[in-house]
Amino acid sequence: MEFKTVLTVCPYCGCGCNFYLEVLDGKVIGTIPCKTSPVNEGKLCIKGWNVHEFIQDPDRLTMPLIRENGSFREAGWDEALDLVASKLKKIKEQHGPDSIGLFASAKITNEENYVIQKFARAVIGTNNVDHCARL
Helix, strand or coil: CCEEEEEEECCCCCCCCEEEEEEECCEEEEEEECCCCCCCCCCCCHHHHCHHHHCCCCCCCCCCEEEECCEEEECCHHHHHHHHHHHHHHHHHHHCHHHCCEECCCCCCHHHHHHHHHHHHHHHCCCCEECCCCC
16 A cells, blocks of 8 residues: 655635645545645645545546437547537527626636636636635
């Protein structure tokens, strides 16, 4: 059995709390707050303590799914992204850019959330962007 700890930053909000992921045989099994972090000073909120739980969740999606004839089938990334792009383009042409809204996530980095809002505003042309983290 191989056990190691990996220093990382919590993905749940913009605070930047540091903690260690406890990894056993390639699986994340827990978190330990970083006592030397000037951001969180060795403390974590409830989300930070449980951040590791979603990583190995059996219900977590690991590849794109496309709905066909009322059921889902696995697809490659290129096919899924092409489908989404064509659907967004069609909706924008028929109903305008403000008929589209994007939801960001607390389980991705701030940089990825930035890209989502930039995509919404610069590519789609809407300010309809929301985020699931309410601090």
